[in-house]
Amino acid sequence: MNNPILTVKHLSVTFNHRQTVVDGINFEIHAGETFALVGESGSGKSITALSVLRLLPNNARLNADAMTLLGDDLLKHSEFELCKIRGRRIGFIFQDPMSSLNPVMTIGSQIEEVIKLHFDLPRDAVKQRALELLQQVELPEAQQRIKDYPHQLSGGQRQRVMIAIALAGKPDLLIADEPTTSLDVTIQAQILALLKNIQQQTGMALWLISHDLALVSSIADRVAVMQQGKIVESGLTAEFFNRPKHPYTRKLLNALPSMSSCLTHSAAEKPPLLQVSDFYCYYPIRKGIFKRVVGHVRAVDGVSFDIQQGKTLALVGESGCGKTTLGKSLLNLIPGSGRVVINGVELNALSGEALRQQRANIQIVFQDPFSSMNPRMLVGDIIAEGIRALHPKVSSDERKARVRQLLQQVDLPEDSALRYPHEFSGGQRQRICIARALAVDPKLIVCDEPTSALDVSVQAQIIQLLKTLQQEKGVSYLFITHDLAVVAEIADDVAVMYQGKIVEQGSVAEVLTQPKQAYTKKLLAAVPVLKRDH
């Protein structure tokens, strides 16, 4: 093997002298290769990257036997010298392109700033170089867009600008910390292809940090898995995915939802529970002092679908296609128009008290397990809230018994009722949210991306829980997601949404294996698939 670019020996990071986040890890990154560090949230992968650049928070202590960049010991450098290495020899791409760019500077000037910092070039040359970089990251119409502000660009375009900034110093090593996590699946594929492409052009090393094993399998040369601050397994990609040795790695790989599971669903027809026809949801655009309506944003533009009793319909689409709006307006959280019939009751004909009484029929589980519970209420009160509102006659003892029973159903300990939401992990919180929704015995639960904020293994548990509850209680789900692999795992039927309209609808096997529409095909093609030779 050729000389490693980055060598890290026995790196440890401790917070507040107590909590060891990174625990004596060793790795090397070689020129021109893509090294992927994989792990679930809290495993210490981002901290590892930050400690190489020495960008740790103040309460952290770093210990390492050696940390060398091309034979140059990083530990010996002062903070001042390290500033010249950051951005120049090591580039860094952050996860969130929305908050990593300065909103009041044009993207051109942000790139130029970095170039000026590291190279002593005349002004024209700096401008020229900035333009070249934007062309290199394939930003369309780079010549005109260079004067744009970040808010004028889409998420994918912003991430391209971030890459351009990271490349501005012509680094030997590019660290990409979850570069595509907040992007849509089609954009994600484009960004990864771009990174790979640039790596081939420049021959730099790419250090990819990710939680997504499927994504890593398609791009990385070498993979290391981190668990609780330790690297438990590392190896070449092909070997790693075909013959995982460590039990944790195997667990991770098994937890991955797989597209092939869609063929196992039963196809028995059942009577429809929810019928939605010609549903619209427009946001008015108002202008002027009298707030005249000058137009509409068509978030949901005439959709119709049915959900059968005890079945799951998955609503798939990219961000901004209106799927969340549709879900919320079914619950009347956002005003919409059209016919919604659940269990024979026409919901949109109701209002006020009559509507409130029908609330029990549809419930919702949100995406973010952190903002979906009142932080100042006890878990028991959170779960009991629906019972209290819709069945005020139930005595407080009965209510407590019901809460205990619900906690049991979602596999949480009974004493959870007297604790606050922040004492629970993401997965546990999502269980509480499911218990809250179940408390009023709904016929249908709208699950708005319930697993996308969770780690792979937790995600698998939540999906399993949802399936079990469906079997026990015969509840139906409207499962809103962007993740097609999860769809295959849980759904019976699929509806693909694009720009407010449903473009394709059918059973899960049909849609995922024989897509008819071009958009569905594109969506499916972009999904990273675990590469394994069977």
Add this chain to the structure above:
Amino acid sequence: MVVLWTDALIYLLIVVMLALGIYLRGKEHIQRPLQQIGRSKIGMVSLVVLLFFVLIGLLDSVHYVPADDKKNEIISLLDAFATPLREHGEKTYSAPFAITLYSKEMMTLADGTMQWAYPRLEFGGRHLDNPETQRIPDILQKAFYGLAQGASLIGFFMLLMWGLLAEQHKRFMRGSTAKTVWAVAFVIVSISYAAIYLSAYYHIFGTDKVGEDVFYQAVKSIRTGLVIGTLTTLIMLPMAIIFGILAGFFRGWIDDVIQYIYTTLNSIPGVLLIAASILMVQVYMANHEAAFTSVIVRADTRLLFLCMILGVTSWTGLCRLLRAETLKLREMEYVQAASALGVKQGTILLRHILPNVMHIVLISVVLDFSSLVLAEAVLSYINIGVDPTSYSWGNMINGARLEMAREPIVWWSLTAAFVFMFALVLAANLFADVVQNAFDPRRSGNE
């Protein structure tokens, strides 16, 4: 017994707080933060200091007409306790622990000759025959006596408590926080006893321009400070909370109306409104002289109106903050989940929005409390604050304006006002910090 208007409101406040305490006694989620406050040393120490101030304020809020009334005056329990001190007026300025006036005067000596010298005080150090040599030893001795008496008093009280306590409470009392609290109570009681003991013989904070004891003034000002701080907040809070939350939650025309009101109110200079209302009160009192016979009743009415108008002018800032926070909160998923569960809007406001804006309310109440005590000083400056005859730190500071320009400088009025104000505002701030930490579930248990 005479009940002044502010007295009545203070009694009402105490009754409401007691009722609230009894109502919340059995609630699990309130108990835990309270226990945490109980464990926090800073919290308990500042609470002891606050309670000490409140106790003085309460003593000063029980007014009555003394039996041997000659001057048609109403006095409070505190005045009754401080009667010798209250009446020990000198001629003019004298420094702390001084035995002579601060300025020289022409005096007629025993043999009939005139001399330009510092005259002896009428009350301060009168018991000394030979002041030059006796003064310092006497002060030290009296301070020691006072401390010893105070210490034995509180020590006796503590022993009595200890004897009466059950075994399980004794274990609690051996905890480190309880020990700190006892130590602080011990120190406060001993020192204040020594101060009271000394003030019978000396003016421990000196005297002011008309020869009144500054220590007495500073202690009397505690009530004014507390009244302005609490009553004003009490008037301001309901308006700010109700309007802010309604505007943020319902949006639409309700929001428009409320915003219109507070923008209008905000664009009128507050001083103008305060001046106008104080003048109105004065005119009213002049026209209805029969109802306001005593000086203290007049001063009290003016204080009450000052509190009201300060409350009316100061709710807009908090209201704005609460509206913005509610706008944010109403989009939170737990609020949406609640409405999906069929929870009524009023209940959502009470259970989901209100508890989550309380931290803002608490912080701004404490900040306002401090700034109101200070605002009172500023308003006294332009003569629209509390009545010039009533005691307040603002009036003391206002008077100190001229005293600071004197040569030699008169520093004790300002210092006394500063020390008392500082102790009160600091204790309130520290206590509010602890309360806020304890009631924030995300932060509790970290310490």
